[in-house]
Amino acid sequence: MNTKSPSIRIFAFFISAMTLLSISRIFADTNDLTSRGTMAAAFGLAVPIGLAGLGGLWSERAGIVNIGLEGMMILGTFGAGWAGWQWGPWAGVLGAVTFGMLGALLFAIVTVSFGVDQIIAGTAINILGLGLAQFLAKLAFSNAPGGGQSQSPPVKGLLPSVTIDFIADPLNTLQQKGWFVISDLAGMFSGLFYHLSYLTILTVILFVLTGWTLWRTSFGLRLRSAGESPSAAETLGVNVIRYKYIAVIISGSLAGLAGAYLAIVGTNVYRGGQTAGRGYIGLATMIFGNWRPMGTGIGATVFGYIDTLQLRDNANIRGLVLFGALVLIALAFLGLRSGVRATSLAFLIIGSALVGGFLASTNMAPEVAQVAPYVTTLLVLATASQRLRPPATAGMAYRKGESH
Amino acid sequence: MKKGVKIGAVLAAAALILTGCSSSNNDAGADVKVGLAYDTGGKGDGSFNDAAFAGLTKAQTDLGVEFKEVEAGLNSTDASREELLRLLADTGYNPVIAVGFLYGTALGNVAKEYPDVNFAIVDSVIDSPNVASLVFAAEQASYLVGVIAATASKSGRIGFIGGMEIPLIKNFEVGYNQGAQSVNPNIIIESKYMGPAGDNTAWNVPEKAKTATEGMIAKGVDVAYAAAGGSGLGMFQAIQAGGGPAKGLWAIGVDSDQYTIPSLADVKDVILTSALKRVDVSVYEVIKGVVDDAPLTGVQNFDLSRDGVGYATSNSSVEPFKAAADAAAEKIKSGEIVVKTAE
16 A cells, blocks of 8 residues: 555545445345445434434543433434424424533533533433433323324424435436446445435534534634643633533534434434434444544444344345455455454454355344344444544543642 | 311211212213323324223223323333332222233232232233233234235235334234235245344334335335334335335234324325224223123133224225135134244
């Protein structure tokens, strides 16, 4: 590899991955692996996880570990269901963000101002969020027509979604041809322009905006300094407490938005329990994504993609196993060339074993399929980011002026 | 003495008020108070729990009973479910009806503590003299909708969306498959569960059921049946988004007549029929038993011959398929067809 430019390397990496994916698709005979429907659904399942992860990122960059994301997300689903039922989907989005923010405000008061242990406070927020949403749902929806104690009546109307036919349709036709690599790329890009919800677009914008704000503006520098070295920041005149508050509240609003996506786009009702642990999964993708928007986004997309694969068709997972095996073998050969013998041999052995497993099996046990998203995301992110570095003071309480 | 008089007066007044209340309603059930404990899916799930509520409402109108509803929260433990049931039994509710197998352990413990209260549990068998175990031949209802699905399918591919992968739900799948294969032995049946045993989120993830159904449609499935509690909504939405009846796509509901459920009004057009598990009939029979002083006990098997299961006909589009389904129902009742179960 003599290419030094990161964008060329990312491009080469992407094309190699697509080539291997295409080989797997052809050998496993699962056209659905890169179909438009799979891609579109994958983005759909990735959005709530990605938003939760992004929420965690904001908060942790300012030094506050926010494991209360799940609770804030639950509050968000309630806010979305309630306001959406009353006044339509956009009001639902606003309601969700507001409810998420309220949860975050409470969390900020407790952790930032009173210095309560962040893990304990976060757990409390999760319990409180769940209980409060159930209680409010009982009050609001029990006697509403079409609702119940744990389900809101349907949200009034739908959020608009974009389908750019003249791009999506020809690409979809191309995908169905089953051509090597070309069809896979076509399917993927067709999915990008097919039934794309406004909230999905907003999510992508928020990821870019987060990266830009935190790493390219003085506001972001100050916010990160509140997480890396708050006393140093304070000596330079940064109002650390204020930045921590802002970060946690943005964090909560993003978690709320994740809830809105589930209750408004994913389906069109609030249902008790519909977050199904996604706040925690988001937090995990953020950590393995090395506290960076790019890593978090990739983690969420991989998880969404594989969850979609197993939901749509168990046979897809067979293709995925082959893909994983090919990736390992490819990595092994790259490793042998640059002289990391032990790891490469291990990769080669595991890869070959997986190929053997693939050839020996004709279908995939549903149990294996169900855990596939978790295992793969963990493997991908764990191998991709071996040097994780959290913000230096994440999880520690900070008292104003304590270092003087 | 004075205190005694006061208490006496209060009691007399209370008695007057109470008799006043009941005399305004002459039915035999006026002094029966029914306690109903919902499953985690809760009232408004558009299926199972709503069916229990329908039975309760019927008992209220026909028999004039009073009732109280409680619902176990999502993270309930056996201990907290026990508390709910104790609360009902302690405050004079009799019968106490628990909706759902999740109450099994809790109800078994509480029933022993209150031998004079009549308990009933849906979908579980508790061996106790004061408990009626209400079980349903869901596989028979699923057989009938399997017949309908296979007859309605033009592609020869049909789908099944299950909630949690447990024997109770597998019975639905097994019956459905058998019914479909009786019409078309070569039919291909795609099946997907929303979670493994123990994963309670399986009932509450409509967006996942939607993704799974989209995958089935992509493979050519044109009729799909969900036994997945609240997740089933996602299947209806996917069938609707895929074009619905206009494109030959149909969905089949479960437990309640989902075509008539208010919370599903947006998607009712795609609901061809529903496999009925007449939880409403069973709840009503339990209440009636107590009102008539002949409470139900032991295992009560609600099957086709008792009208405990069936299929819904409220959507007139099911008309062309009724003959086949009714013929199958007769054969099941006569014993000519034996529907298999998962166990």
